[in-house]
Structure formats: C-alpha cells, structure tokens
Amino acid sequence: MRKMILSVLVLFGVAFAKNHTITTSEYLDQARDALKKAYESGASVKAPYEYSKASAYYNIAKESASNFNLENSIEASKKSIEWSLKAIEKTSKGNER
Amino acid sequence: MRKLFIAGILISIWVGSSEAENIVIDVSKYEDRLIKLAEMHGKECSPVEFAYAETYIESLKGGKSKTTREEKKRSVVKEGSIQTLSYPIRIEYYLSLIEKNIYSDNDGDGIPCYKEIELGLNPNVVDRKEISFGMKKEEETVFPQKEEKEEIRKEREEVNPLNQPVRVHFYFNRADIKKEYLPYLNVVVKFLKMHRDVKVKIAGYTDSIGSKDYNSKLALKRAESVKNYLVKNGIEPSRIFIEGVGKDKYLTSNDKKIDRFTNRRAEFYVINLAE
Numbered sequence: 001m002r003k004m005i006l007s008v009l010v011l012f013g014v015a016f017a018k019n020h021t022i023t024t025s026e027y028l029d030q031a032r033d034a035l036k037k038a039y040e041s042g043a044s045v046k047a048p049y050e051y052s053k054a055s056a057y058y059n060i061a062k063e064s065a066s067n068f069n070l071e072n073s074i075e076a077s078k079k080s081i082e083w084s085l086k087a088i089e090k091t092s093k094g095n096e097r
Numbered sequence: 098m099r100k101l102f103i104a105g106i107l108i109s110i111w112v113g114s115s116e117a118e119n120i121v122i123d124v125s126k127y128e129d130r131l132i133k134l135a136e137m138h139g140k141e142c143s144p145v146e147f148a149y150a151e152t153y154i155e156s157l158k159g160g161k162s163k164t165t166r167e168e169k170k171r172s173v174v175k176e177g178s179i180q181t182l183s184y185p186i187r188i189e190y191y192l193s194l195i196e197k198n199i200y201s202d203n204d205g206d207g208i209p210c211y212k213e214i215e216l217g218l219n220p221n222v223v224d225r226k227e228i229s230f231g232m233k234k235e236e237e238t239v240f241p242q243k244e245e246k247e248e249i250r251k252e253r254e255e256v257n258p259l260n261q262p263v264r265v266h267f268y269f270n271r272a273d274i275k276k277e278y279l280p281y282l283n284v285v286v287k288f289l290k291m292h293r294d295v296k297v298k299i300a301g302y303t304d305s306i307g308s309k310d311y312n313s314k315l316a317l318k319r320a321e322s323v324k325n326y327l328v329k330n331g332i333e334p335s336r337i338f339i340e341g342v343g344k345d346k347y348l349t350s351n352d353k354k355i356d357r358f359t360n361r362r363a364e365f366y367v368i369n370l371a372e
Binding site: 060 | 144145149
C-alpha cells in the first residue's frame with residue numbers, strides 16, 4: 001500500500017515537473033532564437049538599447065529557470081522576445097532610410 | 098534521532114527562507130536615479146548599461162515598465178527572493194557605469210557625451226571645429242586683408258553660437274538653470290558682448306503636463322531665468338526679449354520622460370543682426 005502511494009505521488013510529481021519544464025524551456029528557446037535573430041540583423045549596433053533590454057531579460061529568464069522560479073522565467077522570456085522584436089523592427093527601419 | 102535530524106533540517110530551511118523574504122529593497126531610489134540619468138541623456142550615452150539597469154529595476158518591481166506619479170511618491174518596496182537579492186548590486190554597478198559614460202568623451206574633442214547630445218552633435222565624431230566658433234583662425238591671422246576679413250566674418254557667422262541650436266533644458270516644474278548649461282550660456286554671453294548689435298529673444302517652452310495657464314507662466318519664468326543669467330553677466334536687459342510659449346511647439350512627442358525633458362526648454366532667437 002505504502003509503495004503504491006509513493007509511486008503514484010512520484011508519477012504525479014514527474015508529470016507536473018515535466019509539463020512546466022517543457023513550457024519554460026520552450027519559452028527560453030524562443031527567446032534565445034529571437035535574440036539571435038536580432039543580433040544577426042545588426043540590432044546590437046543599430047538598436048543597442050532594445051537589444052540590451054532583450055538580452056537582460058533573457059539573462060533573468062535563464063537565472064529564474066535555474067532557480068526553479070518558472071513563472072518569472074516565462075514572463076522574462078516573453079519580455080525578451082518582445083524586446084528582440086522591437087530591436088529587429090528598429091534595425092529594419094534604419095535600413096529602409 | 099533520525100526524526101529529530103530531519104526536523105532540524107526542515108526548520109533551518111523554513112527559517113532561512115522566511116529571513117530572505119523579509120529583506121526589503123527600496124526600488125524607488127534606484128528608479129529616481131535612473132530618471133535623473135535619463136534626463137542627463139544616459140540612455141543615449143550609455144544605451145547598453147541603461148537597458149540593463151532599467152530591466153533589473155523593472156524586474157524588482159515585478160515587470161512594471163511605467164510608474165505613475167502616485168506610485169512613485171510612495172516608496173515601492175519589494176520582498177526579495179534569493180534571486181532578486183543580487184539585483185540591487187547589479188543595478189548599482191550599471192548606474193555607476195551610466196554616470197561614467199555620461200561624462201565620457203569618446204571622440205576626444207573635449208566635449209562630454211551628454212553635452213554633445215544636448216547640442217545636437219554626434220558624441221562619436223570630433224566636433225572641435227563647431228565649438229571653436231571661428232576664434233582660432235582669427236587669433237592666428239595677423240593683419241588680415243579685406244577679403245580674408247570678410248571670409249573670417251562669414252565663417253564666424255556660420256558657426257556663431259546663436260546659429261547653433263541653443264537650448265537650455267529644465268527639470269519638471271522647475272525654472273532654475275541646470276549647472277551643465279552654464280558653460281554654454283557663458284559662450285553666448287561672450288558672443289553677445291563681442292557683438293553689441295545683436296539682440297536676442299528667449300522663448301520658454303514646457304511639456305504637455307499641466308494646465309495651459311500654469312505652463313504659460315512657467316515657460317515665461319524659464320525664459321526669464323535665462324535672461325537674468327545673461328543680465329547678471331553684463332548683457333543689457335534692453336537687448337533681451339522674453340516670451341513664454343508654454344504648451345506648444347513641441348520638439349518631440351510627450352510620451353516618454355526623456356521626450357518631455359527635451360520639450361521643457363528655453364531657446365534663443367536672433368531678432369536683430371545689424372550689418
């Protein structure tokens with residue numbers, strides 16, 4: 001009986017952790033990709049403020065994830081993506097002129 | 098014995114975590130410093146460090162990027178988690194870097210970065226010619242011929258400080274001149290003393306916050322404080338005219354703090370330049 005309860009609890013725990021880890025890591029991946037694209041578009045030079053905001057939020061997201069603060073990590077990842085997009089937008093506007 | 102040991106560990110973890118939660122971080126003081134640095138063109142002179150400092154402050158506040166005036170009045174305190182405990186140190190580090198970069202002179206032309214931004218110059222390009230106001234050439238020339246004199250006169254006119262965008266910016270709801278503008282106003286005083294035929298009009302402007310009447314009075318006060326400085330330094334009051342424009346003729350939108358700071362200004366206009 002005791003073993004059964006334990007195994008059910010472990011299963012629940014694994015399932016719960018897996019769900020959250022995947023979501024967080026997916027967000028982190030997306031944020032990293034967006035940051036990479038921003039860098040490749042030249043945002044680090046043409047839009048240094050926006051690019052640095054994206055980079056700072058990505059760092060916070062990584063740190064939060066490593067501290068198991070998953071909600072914070074997701075929020076920071078979203079912000080990072082947002083700022084990467086702003087950086088890319090500003091860079092492309094600069095190229096049009 | 099084993100149970101006691103486990104209970105001890107659990108209690109120490111609980112006590113440790115509750116201590117960390119009790120640490121209070123006053124975010125508003127960092128925010129105030131960042132606002133002051135923004136007014137000193139910190140964002141333009143040090144965009145990377147500014148972005149990092151701003152992000153950590155926002156993160157401490159819980160992701161809020163904009164603070165209303167009511168929120169700013171009461172000091173925003175935050176219960177720190179283990180991760181956020183290191184943020185104030187990082188914020189301090191980045192704020193000190195911004196302060197350093199504001200006064201840095203990347204292009205080596207003797208003008209600090211914030212000053213170049215105020216004058217509308219590029220902080221990464223040498224601007225020695227622009228700040229010399231043609232004086233160097235005149236000093237070097239001994240008994241110039243008529244044509245040469247004419248050239249020098251034209252050159253001086255091209256680079257005279259009143260042909261440059263002369264603007265003095267002000268803090269919110271204030272009309273006192275910031276220290277940083279005094280050297281530039283001194284150049285204007287020198288120029289006006291050298292050219293006694295020149296009369297100037299000083300127009301004061303405000304940002305979009307506040308009523309029209311109040312802003313018109315404030316704008317006039319700003320123009321007046323610049324006039325007072327010139328008069329104090331030996332310029333005849335009859336040569337200076339003032340006008341309070343107020344909530345009008347914005348240089349930029351009023352969406353951001355830095356934009357509003359840009360709009361809060363006094364400008365010089367030459368109204369009579371006798372040949």
